[in-house]
Amino acid sequence: MTDASYEEPDTEPLPAAGYRTYEVYQRERVGESTNLLAPRELISDEMLTDPFRLLTILREHDACYRDWVGNRFWVTRYDDVTSVFADQANFESRPKRWFSGQSTFGRDLGGELPVLWAQANRIDEHLESIVERVLHDLKDEPDLAIRFAARLPLELWSAVLDLPSDDLVEFAGLFWRMQRGAGWNERARQEGRTATADLVKLIEPLLNQRRTNPGEDLISAAAGLDLDGGPIEAADIVATIFEADHETLHGGLANLWFQLLNHPDQLDVVAADPRLMKHAWHEALRHSPAVHSALRFTRHEVERFGRLLPEGALVNCSAAAANRDPRVFSEPDLFVVERPDLCQREPRGQYRADGLPSGIAFGLGRPSVYPAMPKERPRSQYALTRDVAVAASRMLLDAYPEIRLAPEHEPVLRSLRLGEMHTCWELPVSLG
Numbered sequence: 001m002t003d004a005s006y007e008e009p010d011t012e013p014l015p016a017a018g019y020r021t022y023e024v025y026q027r028e029r030v031g032e033s034t035n036l037l038a039p040r041e042l043i044s045d046e047m048l049t050d051p052f053r054l055l056t057i058l059r060e061h062d063a064c065y066r067d068w069v070g071n072r073f074w075v076t077r078y079d080d081v082t083s084v085f086a087d088q089a090n091f092e093s094r095p096k097r098w099f100s101g102q103s104t105f106g107r108d109l110g111g112e113l114p115v116l117w118a119q120a121n122r123i124d125e126h127l128e129s130i131v132e133r134v135l136h137d138l139k140d141e142p143d144l145a146i147r148f149a150a151r152l153p154l155e156l157w158s159a160v161l162d163l164p165s166d167d168l169v170e171f172a173g174l175f176w177r178m179q180r181g182a183g184w185n186e187r188a189r190q191e192g193r194t195a196t197a198d199l200v201k202l203i204e205p206l207l208n209q210r211r212t213n214p215g216e217d218l219i220s221a222a223a224g225l226d227l228d229g230g231p232i233e234a235a236d237i238v239a240t241i242f243e244a245d246h247e248t249l250h251g252g253l254a255n256l257w258f259q260l261l262n263h264p265d266q267l268d269v270v271a272a273d274p275r276l277m278k279h280a281w282h283e284a285l286r287h288s289p290a291v292h293s294a295l296r297f298t299r300h301e302v303e304r305f306g307r308l309l310p311e312g313a314l315v316n317c318s319a320a321a322a323n324r325d326p327r328v329f330s331e332p333d334l335f336v337v338e339r340p341d342l343c344q345r346e347p348r349g350q351y352r353a354d355g356l357p358s359g360i361a362f363g364l365g366r367p368s369v370y371p372a373m374p375k376e377r378p379r380s381q382y383a384l385t386r387d388v389a390v391a392a393s394r395m396l397l398d399a400y401p402e403i404r405l406a407p408e409h410e411p412v413l414r415s416l417r418l419g420e421m422h423t424c425w426e427l428p429v430s431l432g
Contacts, residue, residue: 037057043069043070043418049414049415051320051422052320052321055076062074071314073314075315075317075318076318076321076322078322078327078357079328081317082360084296084304085296086367092296095108097242099184099189100181102196106242107227107232108239112221115218116377117377119378120379121378126159130156131392131396135148138400138431142428142429144254144261145426150254153249154168155168157171157241160217161218162215174196174202175246177194180192182242183419184418196238196242199241207234211223245364247290248290251291251421253392258427259280259284261429266280271401278386279337281389286329286360289320289422290421291319291361291363292422295315297314297315319361319362345358361382364380409426411424411427
């Protein structure tokens with residue numbers, strides 16, 4: 001007997017109920033997790049304050065953890081994290097403007113040589129005087145998180161842009177709200193978009209003025225660019241400011257001094273030999289990075305870490321976990337200024353130089369392909385940020401050699417929201 005409606009079955013089997021195609025390959029059901037942590041723990045308060053217990057579980061038990069609650073894959077081992085971060089063929093980054101819902105806003109001019117030169121030269125020219133002013137004012141409110149680590153980057157931006165002094169307070173507020181808008185919190189995103197528009201209004205008259213009367217600042221350098229897509233607009237300047245790293249210098253400085261003040265023996269090591277401040281900075285970047293994670297998206301279907309990652313998959317590369325990987329660093333939870341297994345040079349390739357690993361600092365971008373001291377271009381963002389942090393910290397220690405934590409205060413590191421920088425927001429000190 002025949003049935004006219006009968007058709008030969010497809011050669012490819014249908015996916016099992018409750019699965020998507022790539023999940024059949026992985027043999028993993030929706031909601032499945034390790035039995036060592038509950039999926040919602042990855043969005044808990046513990047991840048805001050001290051995430052290392054949970055990150056250790058992920059790193060030691062799953063090379064690529066499928067986080068159903070966060071709709072992402074966690075990569076946590078040092079060699080895996082650095083391989084994804086450097087792999088532009090298979091994984092892409094997206095700008096802060098995309099995360100803030102402004103993907104078509106402005107042009108990022110941060111890679112243009114005149115802009116890079118203006119930034120580096122203005123910082124080198126003004127750093128010492130800015131730090132001296134910051135340290136002088138520190139006596140009025142001796143809190144390193146607020147009056148040193150948070151203030152210094154904003155003062156540097158003021159010098160780089162050559163802002164009128166009356167505009168600095170307004171710029172600082174708009175800058176902060178704009179930066180916080182690059183996340184998943186919808187209210188913060190809306191506030192960030194409003195701040196971005198207001199910042200354009202602040203920059204626009206300065207740009208118009210410097211088209212005809214240029215100086216040595218970043219706005220003047222940008223105004224002189226001749227690029228496809230038309231003349232430079234204030235939105236391009238703001239986009240450039242938005243996409244530049246802020247978290248590493250601000251959060252990294254606070255975390256460096258948090259660790260030194262909580263480890264007086266290590267502070268004594270640096271005080272005895274100020275050249276070791278650079279080592280302390282590198283160790284702080286490794287031990288307590290301000291930027292815990294970087295998000296990457298697969299450009300196409302990628303088979304990696306025993307998984308088949310679908311096109312467009314969100315991959316959470318965790319520097320906080322990778323920088324404490326015991327496969328790479330001995331006793332990784334200890335803060336040790338003179339750590340022998342940490343590279344003290346700018347990283348190359350997959351974050352290794354001289355055979356030693358470097359702490360992963362996502363905010364500073366991929367390792368530079370240029371020489372450490374290039375002749376025809378300014379030094380890298382990694383080197384510039386390091387030089388600022390080290391010079392400012394040495395000046396702080398010179399000015400206040402007896403600096404210690406204020407009595408009866410127990411400062412902590414934390415993120416204000418998931419995905420934001422993990423740093424110390426209050427660090428009151430006794431200046432001696």
